[in-house]
Amino acid sequence: MSSHVMPTYNRLAVTFERGEGAWLWDENGKRYLDALSGIAVCGLGHAHPAIHQAICKQSEKLLHTSNIYRIAVQEQLADKLIDLSGMDNVFFGNSGAEVNEAAIKLARKFAHELGVSNPAIIVTDGSFHGRTLATLSATGNAKIQKGFEPLVEGFIRVPYNDIAAIKSAIELNPNIVAILVEPIQGEGGINIPASDYLNNIRQLCNQHNLLMMLDEIQTGMGRTGKFLAYQHNDILPDVCTLAKALGNGVPIGACLASGKAATLFTAGNHGSTFGGNPLACSAALAVLETLDKDNLIATAETKGLAICSGLAGLLQNNPHIIEIRHKGLMIGIELDTPCAELVQKALANGLLINVTQDKVIRLLPPLIIDDMQIQQLIDMLALLIGQFTEQLSPVSDHAA
Ligand SMILES: Cc1ncc(COP(=O)(O)O)c(C=O)c1O
Known part of the structure; x- marks a missing residue:
């Protein structure tokens, strides 16, 4: 392994060489x-x-010009x-953090146009918005912020899923100009x-x-069973910010604005050399066309439900399962015990999963996953969870 890459990730000891659909092959x-x-x-799988x-096709014509010229494929996207x-x-932009920076700048511009010189944005505990200075300051995770102080000012934190807390923050602070949340917290569990x-x-913002x-970087692009998660509401x-699945692996992010937010940026207010270049935009256009052509958004919910009910069936007598929850193909299996070692065990068995917040197994399978792969996923994961929890000490009987 190269020792010349900064050790910012605890990498698993595997190198993938190629992929096809929901499958990957190592070297x-x-x-x-x-x-x-x-x-x-x-979201569309590999290759x-x-x-x-x-x-x-795009690379035969042009990879990049500049945002100082019109870019037809960017306008189409x-x-x-x-x-x-x-x-x-x-x-x-080119990444989630970069388009969240754009969102934060929009909120600051909105504030200054209103005459608020010291603006604040409400953000939530457990959130994740990126690793740049402003986005890590917005992020609700002290571990991510530690060592990078002073943080960017102007974020007020409230518990997630707590409207009363937002109301009282608004009452206490006349400088609040925006609320930034994920429709479903991904990294947060x-x-x-x-x-x-x-x-x-929405109602409080209107009032x-x-x-x-909305940070839809993880929830967007059909993952929850709608193109964007707010469309359920x-x-x-x-x-609204998008990245991750927008280019299916080609780096691209988008900060979408509506109404009064759409008129805030004028020439010279923001920019990005690579943002929206022809290569990235042609990939994203192909992603959108494929999602539509193959009806992948509508099936995300049925596939997510099939995975969760399959797991629930096989794990119904396992007392270490706290909850299996999902919206579309955004799936969390919460255990009553830290289970990060399951990632390594799954890898050894030919399955890629993630554990977040120590106790939540996170599944974000590709939208193209088929019925046979769904069954394989259920069987492999239920077996691994069963083997893992078997070696734990028995759950205490609360009635005793
Ligand atoms: C909700 C959310 N926002 C922002 C980001 C940051 O995106 P990026 O790593 O592309 O900067 C992520 C990445 O995991 C995310 O899940």
């Missing part, structure tokens, strides 16, 4: 079922022919995203809020003239 030819999709990136063709989201316009959480946030900003945010 020794061993096959793995990918139930993580590069952490919600490869998808439509993405391959789009990238090849913007049109398509606006069509699908109901938002008004888009800024393109697949935390699914009350079904009216986003509606209530107090705040920007409602029939609302429109003022700002």
Whole structure:
């Protein structure tokens, strides 16, 4: 392994060489079922022919020009995203953190236009918004912030899924100009809020003239069974960020704005050399076309349900399972005990999963996963969880 890469990741000792659909092969030819999709990136699986063709075709013509010129494929992608989201316009970046930075800058610009010189954005415990200075300051995880102080000012933290806490923060602080939340917390442990959480946030934002900003970097692109998770609630945010699955592995992010948020940025306010370049946009366009053509968004919910009910059936007598929860193909299996070692055990058995918040097994399988692979995933994971929990001490009987 190269010693010249900064050790910012605790990497698993495996190197993948190729992939096809939901499968990956390592350098020794061993096959793995990918139930993580590069952490919600490869929604269409690996080596998808439509993405391959789009990238090849575009690279024959142009990889990059500059945002100082018009870019036809960027404008086509913007049109398509606006069509699908109901938002008004888009800024393109290269990653989740970069487009969340754009969202934070929109909130600051909104504040200054209102005459608020010391603006604050409400953010939540357990959130994850990225690793740049502003986005790690917005993130609700002290471990991610430690060592990088002073943090960027202007974030007020409340518990997730707690509307009363948002209301009292608004009452206490006249400088609040925006609320930034994930529709479902991913890194935070697949935390699914009350079904009216986003509606209530929308209402509070309307009432107090705040920007409602949704980080859909993990939840977007069909993962929860709608193109965007807010579409389950029939609302429109003022700002919404997308990245991860937008390019199926080609780096691209989008910050979408609507209404008053869509008129805030003017020439010179923000920029990005690579953001929205022809290569990335052609990949993203192919992703959107494939999601539609293969009806992958509608089937995300039935596939997620099949995985969860299959696991629930096989694990019904396992007292260490606290909860199996999901929205579409965003799945969390919460245990009563730290279970990070399951990642290594699954890897050894040819299955890629993730554990977040120590006790939550996180599954983000590709949207193209088929029935046979779903059954394999259920069988392998239930067996691994069973073997893992068997060696734990018995759960105490609360009645005793
Ligand atoms: C909800 C959410 N926001 C932001 C990010 C940061 O995205 P990136 O790593 O592309 O900067 C992530 C990445 O995991 C995420 O899940």
